[in-house]
Amino acid sequence: MNYAASPVLALRLPLWRSRMLLALIAGGFLVLAGRALYLQGLNNDFLQQKGESRYSRVLEISANRGKITDRHGEALAISTPVKSVWAIPEEVQFSSQQRAKLAALLELPPREIDKRLNESTSFVYLKRQIPPQVAERVSELHIAGLFQNREYRRYYPGGEVMAQVLGFTGADDVGQEGIELAFQSTLAGKSGSRRVIKDRMGQIVEDTESIREAQNGRDLALALDAKLQNLAFSQLKLAVEANKARAGAIVVVDAKTGEVLALANLPTYNPNNRSRLSGAQLRNRVITDTFEPGSTLKPFTVALAIEQGKVTPDSVIATAGGSFSIGRATVHDAHHFGNMTVAQVIQRSSNVGAAKIALGLPAEAMWNMFDSVGFGSAPRLGFPGEAGGRLRPYKSWRPIEQATMAYGHGISVSLLQLARAYTVFAHDGELMPLSLLRVDAPLLGKQVISPSTARKLRDMLELAVQPDGTAPRARVMGYRVAGKTGTAHKEENGGYAAHKYVSSFVGLAPASDPRLVVAVMLDEPSAGQYYGGAVAAPVFSAVMGGALRMLGVPPDAPLKPLELPPDGSEIKEDV
Amino acid sequence: MARINLILLALLTACALGLVTSQHKARKLFAELEREQERAKQLDVEWGQLQLEQSTWAMHARVQKIARERLRMSVPDATRTQVVSQPAPAGAVR
Numbered sequence: 233m234n235y236a237a238s239p240v241l242a243l244r245l246p247l248w249r250s251r252m253l254l255a256l257i258a259g260g261f262l263v264l265a266g267r268a269l270y271l272q273g274l275n276n277d278f279l280q281q282k283g284e285s286r287y288s289r290v291l292e293i294s295a296n297r298g299k300i301t302d303r304h305g306e307a308l309a310i311s312t313p314v315k316s317v318w319a320i321p322e323e324v325q326f327s328s329q330q331r332a333k334l335a336a337l338l339e340l341p342p343r344e345i346d347k348r349l350n351e352s353t354s355f356v357y358l359k360r361q362i363p364p365q366v367a368e369r370v371s372e373l374h375i376a377g378l379f380q381n382r383e384y385r386r387y388y389p390g391g392e393v394m395a396q397v398l399g400f401t402g403a404d405d406v407g408q409e410g411i412e413l414a415f416q417s418t419l420a421g422k423s424g425s426r427r428v429i430k431d432r433m434g435q436i437v438e439d440t441e442s443i444r445e446a447q448n449g450r451d452l453a454l455a456l457d458a459k460l461q462n463l464a465f466s467q468l469k470l471a472v473e474a475n476k477a478r479a480g481a482i483v484v485v486d487a488k489t490g491e492v493l494a495l496a497n498l499p500t501y502n503p504n505n506r507s508r509l510s511g512a513q514l515r516n517r518v519i520t521d522t523f524e525p526g527s528t529l530k531p532f533t534v535a536l537a538i539e540q541g542k543v544t545p546d547s548v549i550a551t552a553g554g555s556f557s558i559g560r561a562t563v564h565d566a567h568h569f570g571n572m573t574v575a576q577v578i579q580r581s582s583n584v585g586a587a588k589i590a591l592g593l594p595a596e597a598m599w600n601m602f603d604s605v606g607f608g609s610a611p612r613l614g615f616p617g618e619a620g621g622r623l624r625p626y627k628s629w630r631p632i633e634q635a636t637m638a639y640g641h642g643i644s645v646s647l648l649q650l651a652r653a654y655t656v657f658a659h660d661g662e663l664m665p666l667s668l669l670r671v672d673a674p675l676l677g678k679q680v681i682s683p684s685t686a687r688k689l690r691d692m693l694e695l696a697v698q699p700d701g702t703a704p705r706a707r708v709m710g711y712r713v714a715g716k717t718g719t720a721h722k723e724e725n726g727g728y729a730a731h732k733y734v735s736s737f738v739g740l741a742p743a744s745d746p747r748l749v750v751a752v753m754l755d756e757p758s759a760g761q762y763y764g765g766a767v768a769a770p771v772f773s774a775v776m777g778g779a780l781r782m783l784g785v786p787p788d789a790p791l792k793p794l795e796l797p798p799d800g801s802e803i804k805e806d807v
Numbered sequence: 808m809a810r811i812n813l814i815l816l817a818l819l820t821a822c823a824l825g826l827v828t829s830q831h832k833a834r835k836l837f838a839e840l841e842r843e844q845e846r847a848k849q850l851d852v853e854w855g856q857l858q859l860e861q862s863t864w865a866m867h868a869r870v871q872k873i874a875r876e877r878l879r880m881s882v883p884d885a886t887r888t889q890v891v892s893q894p895a896p897a898g899a900v901r
Contacts (some may be wrong), residue, residue, distance in 0.1 A: 296855075307862045312855045362851075389862035436841050437834045462867035709884070781882070786890045 285321035295421025298449030315367030323377030376516035455491035490664035526720030529640035590638030710787035715739020717764030737768035
C-alpha cells in the first residue's frame with residue numbers, strides 16, 4: 233500500500249494536537265536535561281564518591297617502631313612484623329581435617345578453637361603475633377571466614393639481663409614499661425596512608441595522592457654497654473643466690489660523662505615471654521625503690537664539715553667509749569677504738585664519730601648539702617616512676633635526727649641517687665647529671681664541693697677498702713679503689729626490723745682519676761652474712777675490675793695479688 | 808578541505824593511540840615500581856629478623872659460655888696484662 237495514498241494523511245486534525253505533542257516532548261527533554269545538569273554539575277559529590285569507591289582505595293602504610301641499641305649499636309629491642317589470625321565465627325567453614333591442621337599450626341588444642349568460634353561475637357582473635365612463615369601456612373589452608381592482619385612484635389635479644397631498663401611494649405606496640413614507655417613518642421612510628429587506583433585484578437595501577445607520609449620511629453642509642461651490663465647482671469645474680477637475698481640491684485655510672493653504663497635488678501623476668509609476671513620482677517629497684525642508705529652517707533657529712541672548715545682529715549673526734557647520748561637516745565659503735573681522726577671515722581665507719589661531726593654543723597647547711605647532691609628530689613632521667621626519696625625539711629629536725637642522718641638513717645634514697653651523689657667525689661666536686669641515653673658531648677656538672685675537699689674524701693674512702701677498713705673485699709688488683717659500705721636495718725611498720733638488712737656498697741675507681749662509679753645493693757641477705765663489706769663489696773670488686781679492664785683503663789696501682797683477711801675478721805661497721 | 812580533514816583525522820588517531828600506549832607503559836612501570844617497593848619492604852623485614860638473630864647468637868652470656876666451656880678460654884688476670892699507653896710520650900710502657 234502506497235504511503236502517500238494513506239487516508240490518514242488526508243485527515244485534517246486540529247493544529248493544537250501536534251503542538252501539544254511537541255510541547256510535551258520538549259518538556260520531557262527539558263526535565264532530562266535538568267536532571268542531567270543536577271547530577272553531573274550541581275550535586276555530583278555523591279555519585280563521584282560512589283564511582284571512586286569502585287576503583288580507588290586508601291591504603292595504610294605501616295611504620296616501624298625504632299630500634300633500641302646499646303652505646304655501640306648492638307640491638308637490644310627490635311620490632312618485626314608478625315601476623316594475627318582472626319575469624320568471623322559465623323562465616324567459618326572447615327573440614328575436621330582442616331581444623332586439625334589449623335590447631336597444629338596455631339599450637340592450640342582443637343577444643344580451644346571450637347570454643348572461640350562458638351562465641352557470639354562477630355570478631356574473635358584465634359591467635360595473636362604468630363611468625364609470618366606460620367601465618368603463610370595458615371592461609372594456605374584456605375579456610376573461609378579466617379583472616380589475618382599484620383602487627384608488630386618486639387623482641388628483646390638481651391632477655392632478662394636488662395629487662396627492667398628496657399621495659400616492654402604491649403600487643404599494640406605501645407610502650408608499657410621502662411625506656412619503651414619513657415621514650416614512646418621518639419620510638420613510635422606514625423603510620424601513613426595513600427590513595428591509589430586498583431584495577432579489576434586488585435593490582436595498583438596508579439598512585440593518586442599521598443595523604444600522609446609514613447614516619448618510622450627513631451632509633452634510640454642507650455648509654456648502656458651490653459657487655460658491662462651482662463657482667464654486672466651475672467655478678468649480681470651470683471651474689472643474690474649466694475647470700476639468699478630477696479632482691480638485688482646494681483648500677484654502673486661513667487664518672488666522666490654521667491652515662492649509666494649498666495643497670496641491673498633481681499628478681500627479673502624474660503621480656504620475650506611475659507605470661508606470669510609479678511610486681512617484684514617488674515620493678516626497676518635502682519630507680520624506683522628507696523631505702524635507708526646507712527653509712528654510705530657519712531662521706532657527705534664529713535665533706536660538709538671539711539668545706540666549712542670545722543675539721544680536717546686529721547682532726548681527732550672524741551669517739552672513745554663507743555657510745556654517745558643525745559637526749560634520751562644513744563648512738564652506739566660496735567667496736568671501740570678510742571679516739572679517732574676524721575679519716576678513721578670514715579675508714580672504720582664510726583656512727584659516734586659521724587654523729588659528733590654532724591652536731592657541729594648547722595641543720596640548714598646539712599640539708600643544703602644533701603639537697604645539692606640530689607637527695608630528696610627525683611633525678612629527672614625521664615624514667616617512669618623515678619623515686620626522689622625522703623629528705624625532711626631541716627626546720628623539723630631534732631638533734632638526734634640530725635645525728636642519725638649523718639650516718640644515713642631517717643633519710644631515704646634510691647641506689648641511682650646514691651651513685652649519682654658519689655660522682656661528686658669522683659668528678660672533683662662536681663655533681664654530674666645522669667643520662668640513660670648515650671651522651672655525645674659531655675654534660676656540664678654542678679660544683680657542689682671544692683676539688684680539694686673531693687680529693688681529701690677520695691683519700692679517706694680509699695682507706696675504707698684497706699685491710700683495716702670496713703671493705704677490704706672491695707679492692708681490685710691493679711687499681712686504686714675508693715668506696716664506702718652501708719648496712720642498715722630495714723624499715724618495717726614504722727620501726728626497724730631486727731634481722732632484716734639492706735647491704736650496700738658505693739665506690740669509685742681508679743682513685744687517681746676516677747672513671748667509674750659502681751653502686752651495689754642487696755636486700756635482706758639471709759645466708760648468715762649481712763655486712764655491706766662482706767655481701768656487697770665482693771660484687772663491687774668483681775664488676776669494677778671487669779669493667780675497668782673492658783674499658784681499657786690503665787692500672788694505677790702495682791699488680792700485686794690482694795691479701796684478703798680471713799672470713800669475718802674485717803672490721804664490722806655499725807648498723 | 809577534505810584533504811586537511813583526512814590529515815587531521817590521521818593525526819588524531821595517531822595521538823590517541825600514542826596516549827593509550829604511553830598510559831599502558833606507565834601502568835606497567837608503576838606496577839613494577841610497586842613490586843620493587845614491596846620487595847624492599849620484605850627485605851627490610853628480613854634484615855630486622857637477621858639483626859635479631861645476630862644479636863641473639865651474639866649475646867654476651869652465650870659467647871662467654873662457649874668461650875669458657877667449649878674453647879677453654881679465660882680472662883687473663885691483671886698480672887698477665889700489659890697496658891700500653893697510646894700517644895706514648897717516648898714509648899712509656901707501664
